[in-house]
Amino acid sequence: MSETQYYLFLFLSFLSPVLLILFFNNLSKPKSGSRRLPSPPALPLIGHLHLVGGFFHKSLQNLSTQYGSIFYLRLGFYESIVVSSAPVAHEIFKTQDIVFAQHPFPKLCFGDELPYAKCGFFNAPYGDYWRFMKKLCISQLLSPGQLERSRVVREEEFARFVRELLESAKKKEVVNLGAELIKLTNNTLCTMAMSTRCSEEGDKADRIREYLKTTYEIGSKIVLGDVLGPLSRVVLWLYGKQFTELHLGIDGLLEGILKEHEEHIGERENEDLMDILLKVFRDDKAEAKISRIHLKSFLYDIIVGGTGTLAEAIVWLMAELINHPNVFHKLREEIRSVVGSTRLVEESDVANLPYLQAVVKETLRLYPPFPVTTRQCRQSCQLAGFDMPQKTVVFINLYAIMRDPEVWDNPNEFWPERFLVSNKEHKQDRTGGETLLSFGAGRRACPGSRLGLIMMHTAVAAMVQCFDWKFRVDGHSGKVNMEAGKGVFMHLAQPLTCLPVVHFNPFASSI
Template sequence: MELYYNSFSNFLTGRAMELLMIPGMSSVLFFLLAFSLFFFSTARTRRNSSYGLGSLPPGPPALPLVGNIFQIGLNPHRSLAVFSKTYGPIMSLKLGRSTAVVISSPEAAKEALKTHDPALSARTFNDPVRAFDHHTHSVVWMPASDHWRFLRKILAKHMFSPKTLDGIQSIRMRKVEELVSLVNTYCERGEAIDMARAYFVTSFNIISNALFSVDLATFNSNSSSFKFYETVVHIMEISGKANAGDYFRFLRFLDLQGIRKEATLCMEKLFRVFQEFIDDRVAKRLSQTEASTTTDILDSLLDITQQNQEEFTMKDMKHLLFDMFVAGTDTNASTMEWVMTELLRNPEKMVRAQSEIRQVIGEDGVLGESDIPKLSYLQAIVKETLRLHPPLPIIPRKSESDVQILGFLVPRNTQVLVNLWAMGQDSSVWENPMKFEPERFLSREIDVRGKDFELIPFGSGRKMCPGISMALTTMHMVLASLLYSYDWKLQNGVIPGDMDMSELSGLTLHKAKPLYGVPIKKPTVSV
């Protein structure tokens, strides 16, 4: 009984406070709480399943109707990790009227994402994803089906195949060079640069050039393309907001927070831009008398549409383009911001990485993607950052049938949340898990491509991220280029040990306060 009262004592914290800020939500929540209190003395939350196939995993006591919502807080990956220490690597919670099973160990993750991958290949999603029926057209969110497999084949063949990645290598190199040039401008001025924004614009323009052969993001806020960039950033922000309709489906149609309306407006702007590119390209293709020399992905998608008009429509194309921009930009930017944060916080690690890069490349050499395999410590730095700061700290799945994981029942239509952040902090898996120690990966062979379940930042199974190779190549090249060309320090004399490491949970896991780094021209070696 005391645990129930503790839940109420924490009512005005975490997500409850967010929900109470919504116009009209206070009365709804207080009604739910009053209703819960009415049943409080007579009802107890059952943990045994009525399916007859076993019992749900253990978990914290839940209030009637509202469940465990108010215990999750603003950083669910952390609060769920704390619960897992009490209730084990697989536990269950009630989030409003929905049941959620949380997985927090490599063993349980392997059973969920490998053994039961077919049954757990669907995803749960929040209300903004429903804008423009994105959940029914998105390769990220739709269930595994024949149409989904067709879209995945398009990604594998035309966007992320070795041939395509080799074909856009010059684009990646050019955009990295532009980033280094921008950093040099800040270096000459002695100014600090917003690291996350710099990485975001670079990643964004790599994708926009691969798709459309143009830059769609800029560091100049007065540029017309900046509006497109801002729209993508905004939809990422609102997609990570706590939403009452996700917890209580009967409230979903009201859109009390206006989040779905915001998402619809953002997607409408983006789809309008996509349509302009499509119309312009179609017109050029029709007017050309000779074979097109365009080598970007848009031409390939238009060819597929002409050949498979029923299976791949213009609507499918625009939703696919949307997925490319959203999934391929913010995650990379947040990871690279955390990389530089950890290196500035641990300067001896930065010195070691710079020494490795400059030894492999030489003092006046030219860095290329072929050099990355030689930079083992640099690769270890990226892995260690992904362990401590996974860009998507929780992977959402949904059970399409009853399954058993570690002997517990996961009923059909249950949310399955794989807590990657908790797995990265597990002391039974990692020695000194709270410390930034890239060295651990020099003596421990662990891949991040979904086979070693101790570290699966890109997911695993049929729904894992298809752009792993492109993401890793870009991150390694950006990091190596910036460490090779510059030394770095914190602005305004901030001491590394005093850095603010607080997090901001949303669609991705960002630093709460953006990192500003001051580039310093690397010292020349006298002969």
């Protein structure tokens, strides 16, 4: 039984006269004005929940082929609008960006019991606090100057990553590439933000990896509880204790790192993000007052939000390269022609590697980290000619938009060359809106996209430059199964286990 079917069963098992009254009070009518939005036929109480499978983005994509680029959907008690085209998305992200500058906050039935219940950055309401924290993030952690100053951190982590792979290759050890990349991305982000390598060997590493794994596994199940409306307490019975313990564990880990910083505040030559946040926390005249919980929640969002999604994006790319050896060798030749055969590829080389950039763009087009993003309109407005009442929730299906056959030639094919074609030859440039939306767009776009791209380009280039990759599953080689796993972000259903074979050792001269 799938997760959706399980929740559907629970939902139907707890029917009551109260729910029937709600139903007959026109619960299933779309909240639109004089012009009615298209919508699939709904069932009593559950609405359209029966039309949604384990792969939410694909279910919405299939429905859009029948009901158009914008339609109404009710999942149990959760009413929404679904957008699946670039022009309508352009209205949301650009034309009416300020109107849709809010994420709908998940109505977790036990949210008040969580340490970071309403203090997060990514889902914070649009307002003074959110604007201040975004400015802090962009100016202190992700500004061009700060990214340049923190480049030494990334170079050290990438060198350590390559050395460990070289050691595995020497021992002929098969590696779980996803696990190694989570370790790389987590150590890099933690060192940049808190001067701490959270995925080193030992107890702290085990704890952070377990926290990340559990967060990704149960996060989507918790959010799915919204559809149960008054019966969402069922989610508390099933996952509340586990999710609360998870947050308390993460809070304890961050609190320990925070206390270490407080003991040595002002001693570091180069301040990290935690140092800067501590200064704001202690400043009574700061632009926005933040609490200790705000501080830890902000770091949690950055580290947890960036670690897994970035690692999985690189895994998708490597899987496609293994399945397309012609692309792999073309990319390696470009790296060799620019970098040479005496040193490891560096961040500064990426600007001169257009095919590498095309490969990354094509991967993010096919496998956006979050295939569906959300917005909520802050005031009544019109969208694509339909009236949108205030607080209307909108699902923007980035996956469908970036695989739209009206926009992209052979949309499901991995073909990086499409991004090397002249703009005049691209159909997507004639749609009237941006179509490569892997990180969203507008005010609520992912603020870490620049850093994510830097790390993705460099990691992939290093792995192609230094190794051949022999895919292994059950001890046998072959093509990678590109089936996606269930969840709110895109990840391979099966681990990418490979045998690295040394092609070039950039450290050979120093050994």
